[in-house]
Amino acid sequence: MRVPLPTVVAGLAVAALGAAGLIRGAVPLGLPGGNEGTSNSAPIVVSGAWVREPAPPTDSAAAYFTVYNTSGADDRLLSVVSGAGRTSVLHTIVDGAMTAVANGVVIPAHGKLVLSVAKGHVMIEQLFGKLEPGQSVNLALTFERAGTIDVSAPVVALGAPAPTGSNAPSPGGSR
Numbered sequence: 001m002r003v004p005l006p007t008v009v010a011g012l013a014v015a016a017l018g019a020a021g022l023i024r025g026a027v028p029l030g031l032p033g034g035n036e037g038t039s040n041s042a043p044i045v046v047s048g049a050w051v052r053e054p055a056p057p058t059d060s061a062a063a064y065f066t067v068y069n070t071s072g073a074d075d076r077l078l079s080v081v082s083g084a085g086r087t088s089v090l091h092t093i094v095d096g097a098m099t100a101v102a103n104g105v106v107i108p109a110h111g112k113l114v115l116s117v118a119k120g121h122v123m124i125e126q127l128f129g130k131l132e133p134g135q136s137v138n139l140a141l142t143f144e145r146a147g148t149i150d151v152s153a154p155v156v157a158l159g160a161p162a163p164t165g166s167n168a169p170s171p172g173g174s175r
Ligand SMILES: [Cu+2]
Pocket: 091, 098, 121, 123
């Protein structure tokens, strides 16, 4: 049940290509249900990913998403790679202070990890180019157990309200 998605290779290739992989279509990957033969993608669901348009002259951007662990075993988000910038760093807010995550973040069995404005983000640094609304940023999330999952995160305008997690899926399907 730990067979990685076929998209893993493509995702890593995109990341390695850097700027060439910046703009991707909003192809839903790793979503549960609906796709025959992809039950191996169900244990981890990444939902509601978005990136805040950076305020010039900043050359970094913050990405947000929620990870659902629908399995009965803990998993760990080890790293996030984006084709939009040279480096990506996972930050969580601990006691009000932004803290770089050293050893990944555990997502408990049947639990979730929320990276939202007050809770944390992935800081994409040394952007390869401008990020504007209408574009999407690819993110490759690598988990200890579930392998790598690719998501496409739309860029949200500077002044626009942060998307809420209201579009969260119901992990594990109907229930
Ligand atoms: Cu940060």
